[in-house]
Amino acid sequence: MTQPTPTANPATGQHDLAEEFLDRTTPLSRLRGVMHRYPAISPAVVLVIAIIVFGMLNERFLNPANLSLITQQVAVVGTLAIAQTLIILTAGIDLSVGAVMVLSSMVIAQFTVQNGLPPIMGLIAGLVVALAAGALNGFLVTRLRLPPFIVTLGTLNVFVALTLLYSNGATVRGGDMPDLLTWTGTTFSVGGVNFTMGVLLMLVLYVVIAFILSQTAWGRHVYAVGDDKEAARLAGISVSRVLMSVYLAAGAILAIGAWIQIGRSNAASPNAGTDLNLDSITAVVIGGTSLFGGRGTIWGTLLGALIVGVFRNGLSLAGLDVLWQTFAVGVLIVLAVSVDQWIRKVRK
């Protein structure tokens, strides 16, 4: 990504493109150009500053035990946010991610504990249900051409109701489950900081999806579809197929999220995921992905999820009321969206 120095092209006497970039002389507009090209920069800066500030406010913040706690608090929402990122990149939105995750976790637990199936079959059943939920959302978006916001607002309620009906509102305790289901809650230590397998699983998912988005044709098509659907169609991309595959991939990721959730809370509870729908969107938006689609990175989302985790944890260590945490997250969202709007003005 080297930028050649501004010179007139000797062959044609014309100024080349690089010069046009450097013509934006004010530091502010140059900053905007850089942020436009690397949308994960601003969340990275915010995260570093937040860690420094909270570390100075309270020395316990940087304790290994506390850092470990933050990663665990981030694991589930961070996983859901991967699915959310894929969907938002296509200029969609999924209000039902938390509900699907909870439904899947109840299926995993019930199939194993009540129906007595082997735990691996329980996990597969949870995966199948999450895929079916993704397929339903994808079908309604691609075949009936309904807006994803409306579709998932509807299916959110359907999935919540199904979860409560299926589980009779009862929690399945982790102690009753086979070890495989709570494996995501087991810990290992790196340099004195304990991490859970769930955190590791989340990170692996980030690496895999980052690879797919940046290195495969499918990844490019996801961006192209979110950027301009009609242009993508005319370029020869099957828009419906890309959208459907995104919703299915999201379903699979949510099933993994369900497994991580069981390990994290050492239980499967039908009332677990109500905040997670919006929290996952928050992580994506703070991470610099545009709600208009086609722009953003998966690493930005991880940063966004970490920022939310760090703010909540840091503010509560500083002794602030939980309502102020919510207040701070709200301010962050509005700031992130404003920054996105400002960055997008680069497009003339």
Next chain:
Amino acid sequence: MTLIDGSTAAGAPAPVREPILTAKKLVKTYGRVVGLDGVSLELYPGEVLAIIGDNGAGKSTLIKCLTGAEVADEGEITLDGKPVQFKRPQDAHAAGIETVYQTLAVSPALDVASNLFLGRELRRAGLLGSVFRMVDKKGMRKRAKQELSDLGISTLQDVTVAVENLSGGQRQAVAVARAAAFGSKVVVLDEPTAALGVRESNQVLQLVKNLRDRGIPVILISHNMPHVFEVADRIHIQRLGKCAATITPQSHSMTDAVAIMTGARKA
């Protein structure tokens, strides 16, 4: 500038030749709006067929139906004498037909090289490509550079720039380069010089001639009469959703063509 060799000098195509692409009585309606009202067209090997007409005459609709971007309600399309049905743009791509649409159909957030290869990315060799499905970014950049310099487009040197950072003319150059790179049978250009400067317009006209010299017929939609009369072998005049006449630059003057186009005169 390349010299056109004498054998393909402008003029009416030899009558013995079979058309490559034909459309018979295409009808396309949008609700109550009739976009195309029984339009027929023939495209012969090695010719440039211009389509002219007022705004809303149905020029874009016609080429969209020919290239799979829209499906005609009625009518028949043949390629090399065989009936074809293009349901999607990729069907036309597979048949070797490439199109620059009036809206350009580029993805703003993707870079120039990615746009050139959008929908038909090159894969890495070996396991990285077959198992991990990795795209060959380097190879695509190299070939994109090659295509652009072959076209003589010197204002676009950095193929890693996102298309949204390009000027309107540069975007058009990207779309034209994509069509020229992949068009193996027919190239269709819907107002490809609308946003271009004088020098770039001449390059596109030269490209049209080069394609014709390679034996690839071109359908060119343009409002620029001097351009049309410079490169076209035949001119299809579209008026109110119908084909008003098909003329040649030899048989009619520009004034005649405009008169037919506006309905001031019958062909």
